[in-house]
Amino acid sequence: MKVVTRLILAVLLLAGTIFSLAGCGTLVDRTDKANYWVMIDGVQYNPGDPCSKFTEKFELMFDQATKEIQPNHGASASFYKKSNGGRLLTGLRNPDTATKPLDECIISAITIDKENAEKFTHHFIGGIKTKKSTTDDVRKVFGAPTHRTKKEKGAEPKLIWSYQCSVEDNVELFYAFGFDSKTEVLMECSIGLDKIR
Numbered sequence: 001m002k003v004v005t006r007l008i009l010a011v012l013l014l015a016g017t018i019f020s021l022a023g024c025g026t027l028v029d030r031t032d033k034a035n036y037w038v039m040i041d042g043v044q045y046n047p048g049d050p051c052s053k054f055t056e057k058f059e060l061m062f063d064q065a066t067k068e069i070q071p072n073h074g075a076s077a078s079f080y081k082k083s084n085g086g087r088l089l090t091g092l093r094n095p096d097t098a099t100k101p102l103d104e105c106i107i108s109a110i111t112i113d114k115e116n117a118e119k120f121t122h123h124f125i126g127g128i129k130t131k132k133s134t135t136d137d138v139r140k141v142f143g144a145p146t147h148r149t150k151k152e153k154g155a156e157p158k159l160i161w162s163y164q165c166s167v168e169d170n171v172e173l174f175y176a177f178g179f180d181s182k183t184e185v186l187m188e189c190s191i192g193l194d195k196i197r
Helices: 002-022 051-055 134-140
Strands: 038-040 043-045 060-063 073-080 087-094 108-113 120-122 147-151 159-166 171-180 186-194
Touching: 038 108, 043 051, 051 060, 051 087, 051 108, 134 159, 134 171
Parallel strands: none
Antiparallel strands: 038 043, 038 120, 060 073, 073 087, 087 108, 108 186, 147 159, 159 171, 171 186
């Protein structure tokens, strides 16, 4: 009788494992650069996409007087959705050896924060959404974070989880999730490239 019970439990466990691997609770391969993207208003954006891909749908707001980025430098910029004022915070990067105009640079980071989350139809891999997903949702998709931090300063304490993966000698991809430390709801998500030389 014990053998039959153990066999039934083993079959149920195996079936549950197969079911979870087939559904959205699947752990993504964090070492595969194809898993680093965000879908915004029906278009997939990846770190490293040209700035011009964003200017097709959004208006670029750049704080500096010059519209160029020096070689191997970066800058912050915002892209606005004209219809509702939604704002995407981004990092721009010029990985080349000559100064380039903004539209020839690449997007090095994309952030969707709680103030703008509902102004864009968006999701990250695994269906992760700002202001909707929780720590449990992110853990189901990504597993344990590479780094975990808790910030107590400011009006809204945050839990920050980050995930990183090296894709080339000089490039790392990352996800950074900022959760409300009380509710554990995702308040900000960033995706990007790091250590570009």
